[in-house]
Amino acid sequence: MPRLRVVSRATFMDMVASLPASKLDRLYDSHWTCQAILRSLTPLAKQYVMRMLYIDAPIPNKSLQEWVLPDATVKHKVAIDKLEQLRILVDVSERKKEVTYRLNPKLQNQLRSVLKSGGGIPRDPMPSSIVARLPTATELENYAIQQWELVILQLVNSASGEGPTAPLNKFIQHIFQKAGLLTSRENETTSRITEAGFQFLLLERSSQLWQIIREYVSAAEERGLDNGELIGFLLELGFHIVGEPYNMNTLTGMQQKAVEELAILGLARVQQGMKDRWFIPTKLAASLSTNLSESSSWQPTEGFVVVETNFRVYGYTSSKLQTETLRLFVRLEYQLPNLVVGSLTKESINSAFASGINAEQIISFLQKHAHPHVAPKVPTVPETVSDQIRLWETDRNRLQLLPAYVYEDFPSMDIFQAVVAYARDIQGLLWEDASTRRVVVRGELHEDVRSFLHRQNTASSQRK
């Protein structure tokens, strides 16, 4: 069973941490990135940073160790490692044997100024006199979701095999291929979706967003954009107010290009006035700076699925993307203007398994997208349904094939016992039967057992 490639929001921070030291330090020049990176840390790491904010002298590692209770040393170690990776904690040991740390001075100054002045926004929105035809909040949200769904639908359409309804955007296709969600074959005009792609479809929207952003940033390096600057801009984008227009002239050329490409994903909307162009960040952009940390399970996702104990599934949605996602593992029976009805059958679940999705993902998808009416119920997905899905999965795992060798016709019990003990030692023993004196050993260890038997035979013949 192929394993899911772990793609969570944490990997974006890993990518940030893997930037070279100079680029990382340049990131800390802007206090927006400092804030966003601080918020992406685990709670314990955040506390450490706040404590050391106004301490200039280096602190020895032992003092840091004394801050935690004795049974929390693992968490402590994880936090310190992460802080070192991101170059928030800088090692200033010099020649002393003891490791001493202090906060990155640039980060320290930026955060101190934030504490004095409070939050704010990176740039001022444009005055309403110049801006016309501003979309309302609902319009903006619909636009964002529509754009996002168009992007993901390209993935789904290649799954169901039908021709794309809209021409595939080359740029998006390139990103999907880089992420391993679409196969990249030069001799084919259309790409097929891969197993990782199927698993991607079942993730929740924020994880999908982060994975795409991550690929976008790594692809930017190839196109000549400085990925450090791009990361800084992305983190800053999260602090803008949703729905307010911001002048494009305040952005650098690289940032303008980035905004236009992000508009395809639904993160911003670009509008043209008489003389100026402006962009309006959407809710998806605001979620960029807020979804960074792994422990944030706070996004109130708009759930739409109700699962009954008789395996019927009701999806209160009219969005094509959500319908297609359900179709991956549910047999859809009726489709009404705002409701899709289907049931979980053995065939539908097995076809999902065949595409590479595993049971845990299906169950977590149903839980995360539970309709608000059933969300407070514990458990959201009835145990009968979740257990049955897991059982269907293990059904596929009943047989395990291993190449092996059978040994029989042992001359004496002693040799048999010796071979069994030896096989157990080299962890190749698969089955043994003392009454018929048969042993089954793994195929690749056949030579070892053979040489062992040889040695036994020569030893016993020498003894005779």
Place this chain on the structure above:
Amino acid sequence: MASTPTPADDVSLVIVVVDVNPYFWVEKANASTGTSDIDFEQFLQHVLAFMNAILLLNHMNYLAVIATGSDSCSFLYESLAGESVSDGEGKPPSKRMNKHHTPSAKIVRGLKDFVSKELAFKTERKDNGKRYSLLSGSLSMALCYVQRILRQDPPHPHPRILCFQGSPDASQQYIAVMNAIFSAQRLMVPIDSCMVGSQHSAFLQQAAHITGGIYMKPPHPEGLFEYLMMVFATDLHSRRFLQLPRPTGVDFRASCFCHKKTIDTGFVCSVCLSIFCKHHKECSTCGYSQVSHHRKEAMIHQIFKQILAKKWWKC
């Protein structure tokens, strides 16, 4: 008796109760012993920076500030987690973000309004030399706010209350404060206390012990901000892993309900458990009277005996 819950993340609702009793602060300024103490302005700076730090730590942190005066208390500031877009259409929220509308500016303005209202309140009544602050009122307001937040849609932040207290304990507020403490215990809201005055407060020590909060009196008040960062900015999730100041000893003595004096031994009503220093015939809280209770019992007993003896029912 620590009953702190164990949350899985660090989204917090911090309600800061600030003691702005002018009698206390003026006395403190007059009795100041040089640089190892802080006056109100410096204290406010430390507290404002602390509040900015709370809002920085997590984008979904809520913050509310209540000012405790000597006669009244009121909310100075509430933050909205996750700013909503302009209210209605047209009105740009950009004004919200310039320097007159940052949290600190709002708090300072609210404080000025509060103090002027307090002064007006005072000039209406004769000044009778009170020196206490209305802690019970603020705690009750804070707990009502917590309830309101908890009644919104899930998910909820994890609430806690932080009291900055300098004025001495008001013994006439004993019952109200203890009620507030037990309500906080029920709601699982820890009450932390940072003492900025010169004496300890038995009320807040008990509060910290019962609700599982932290009680602390900084030995060097001029470094107040660092104490706040080290101890009080910790969220409930991280508190399980960090070394925090432990209480040395808590004064658990109760106060009697009639005179509000702290007593070691006293009389307790068997129905409602209220404490009195002298034996009373009738409990002032629940109205239970032992004498009338016995008399009623005796009467019922007698009627029963008559029934059995005289057979009042007709057979």
